[in-house]
Amino acid sequence: MDIDAAIRGSDDRRLKTKYDNAIYVIRRTLALYSTEEIAFSFNGGKDSTVLLHLLRAGYFLHNANKSCPKEDEADFPIRTIYFESSSVFAEINSFTYETAKIYGLKVDVIQTDFKSGLESLIEEKPIRAILLGVRIGDPTAVGQEQFSPSSPGWPPFMRVNPILDWSYRDVWAFLLTCKVPYCSLYDQGYTSIGSVHDTVPNSLLCVNDLNGSEMFRPAYLLSDGRLERAGRLKKFSSQAHSNPQAVSNGTNITRSTNGSTLTASVIAVGDEILSGTVEDYLLPALCRNLHSVGWLVSGTLVVRNDIDSVAEEVERQKSSNDMVFLYGGIGPLHSDITLAGVAKAFGVRLAPDEEFEEYLRHLFGDKCTHDQNEMALLPEGITELLHHERLHLPLIKCQNVIILTATNADELSQQWLCLIELSESTGLLELKEPFVVKEVTATTSDVEAAQPLSKLYLDFPDVFIVCHRKSRAGVLFISLKGKDEARVDLAIQALRNKLPPGSLVEKSI
Numbered sequence: 001m002d003i004d005a006a007i008r009g010s011d012d013r014r015l016k017t018k019y020d021n022a023i024y025v026i027r028r029t030l031a032l033y034s035t036e037e038i039a040f041s042f043n044g045g046k047d048s049t050v051l052l053h054l055l056r057a058g059y060f061l062h063n064a065n066k067s068c069p070k071e072d073e074a075d076f077p078i079r080t081i082y083f084e085s086s087s088v089f090a091e092i093n094s095f096t097y098e099t100a101k102i103y104g105l106k107v108d109v110i111q112t113d114f115k116s117g118l119e120s121l122i123e124e125k126p127i128r129a130i131l132l133g134v135r136i137g138d139p140t141a142v143g144q145e146q147f148s149p150s151s152p153g154w155p156p157f158m159r160v161n162p163i164l165d166w167s168y169r170d171v172w173a174f175l176l177t178c179k180v181p182y183c184s185l186y187d188q189g190y191t192s193i194g195s196v197h198d199t200v201p202n203s204l205l206c207v208n209d210l211n212g213s214e215m216f217r218p219a220y221l222l223s224d225g226r227l228e229r230a231g232r233l234k235k236f237s238s239q240a241h242s243n244p245q246a247v248s249n250g251t252n253i254t255r256s257t258n259g260s261t262l263t264a265s266v267i268a269v270g271d272e273i274l275s276g277t278v279e280d281y282l283l284p285a286l287c288r289n290l291h292s293v294g295w296l297v298s299g300t301l302v303v304r305n306d307i308d309s310v311a312e313e314v315e316r317q318k319s320s321n322d323m324v325f326l327y328g329g330i331g332p333l334h335s336d337i338t339l340a341g342v343a344k345a346f347g348v349r350l351a352p353d354e355e356f357e358e359y360l361r362h363l364f365g366d367k368c369t370h371d372q373n374e375m376a377l378l379p380e381g382i383t384e385l386l387h388h389e390r391l392h393l394p395l396i397k398c399q400n401v402i403i404l405t406a407t408n409a410d411e412l413s414q415q416w417l418c419l420i421e422l423s424e425s426t427g428l429l430e431l432k433e434p435f436v437v438k439e440v441t442a443t444t445s446d447v448e449a450a451q452p453l454s455k456l457y458l459d460f461p462d463v464f465i466v467c468h469r470k471s472r473a474g475v476l477f478i479s480l481k482g483k484d485e486a487r488v489d490l491a492i493q494a495l496r497n498k499l500p501p502g503s504l505v506e507k508s509i
Contacts, residue, residue: 189216310341
């Protein structure tokens with residue numbers, strides 16, 4: 001048939017893979033349920049338009065070896081559901097009915113809410129499965145798989161989502177490759193269509209014509225699919241509406257500090273660290289790096305490879321620190337759940353990121369399938385990719401959370417240097433005067449040093465004082481850290497005056 005031939009003739013390997021997977025889901029549905037037990041939810045939007053043509057292709061491929069009429073000799077037999085609303089765009093309505101006429105769709109028009117309409121329809125018809133044009137980034141996609149039973153409290157049916165893993169780019173690649181008609185609103189700059197009350201053209205597609213008048217480019221020219229829903233900003237404040245990228249694209253939200261000390265926390269994700277199987281060399285190196293640019297590390301912790309554990313700590317730390325750094329748990333393994341935990345902490349879902357997937361494809365080549373593709377799922381609407389020519393993959397920033405992919409000290413050093421260079425040119429991190437750290441040793445006992453150190457702590461609140469011994473019988477190491485070297489030197493001299501003569505020795509570090 002025309003759809004299948006168009007895809008087979010395309011040189012877009014990614015689209016072919018997405019198409020084959022969707023067709024498999026559809027043919028599996030047709031094998032599990034009879035035609036009378038299947039319905040298709042169509043709303044005139046781009047996603048359901050893609051699903052319509054996938055469903056037509058899957059139906060006729062499924063019946064290719066059976067005795068049945070050809071595609072152009074028979075109406076499409078699968079029942080179509082259209083929920084008509086008074087707030088729908090006239091263009092959507094017109095396109096829906098015109099499409100039904102062209103392809104011979106058997107349409108049940110429902111004018112109540114979705115749940116009530118389904119309850120009535122399932123009472124009247126033997127429907128057991130409904131195909132939906134849901135994608136992973138949609139608000140209704142939370143917790144869904146390609147086959148997902150309906151939620152508790154809803155009428156019982158199987159939700160079938162053949163394009164769940166498709167991205168904005170995949171949708172438009174299919175529509176343009178197959179040359180099928182779609183709603184005219186998409187040629188007027190609309191990228192995600194809801195009701196007339198909450199949808200406007202996407203301002204990122206706005207340009208001026210030769211006369212200086214504003215016009216909008218077609219939806220398929222939107223370069224960043226993550227900003228697909230920017231045209232839904234009418235429902236937010238006027239400030240948000242005027243700056244959709246600030247709302248949608250995870251811009252830098254580091255708080256203004258007016259010269260005060262910036263704080264960061266560091267979270268390592270890994271059961272291998274907690275079990276003692278692997279020694280963590282990254283944590284001390286990252287702390288030193290932060291101190292070198294004047295940031296104070298407020299806390300470090302290691303969490304299990306568990307989505308809820310990561311989400312809980314990220315949520316706690318991001319609200320009390322200027323920046324949070326994460327590492328570990330990134331990759332295609334079952335234990336690599338860091339991104340999912342970050343998404344949960346921000347209350348968003350993971351969605352396909354076309355730009356990141358292209359990097360993965362370049363890195364893995366033909367091996368970039370299945371689990372590697374899942375690596376391209378990033379927290380929706382808050383993710384910013386940090387590019388640098390010396391990095392194979394961009395770093396991932398989700399508002400004030402930066403996710404590092406380093407697995408050893410050398411990789412961390414490289415990523416940190418790139419991060420600093422990016423900060424110098426873009427202001428990503430506010431770079432301040434580094435901390436001055438000096439270390440002294442005392443031959444006194446803890447009892448003798450306790451009172452002088454307590455007094456020093458009160459006299460020099462701007463100097464951080466840390467003590468430790470490498471052995472109980474060894475010397476006492478005292479580290480003094482501050483932004484002002486003169487104050488650190490003054491604190492050392494004050495401590496020397498408080499301890500027995502000759503008991504304090506300064507070290508160079």
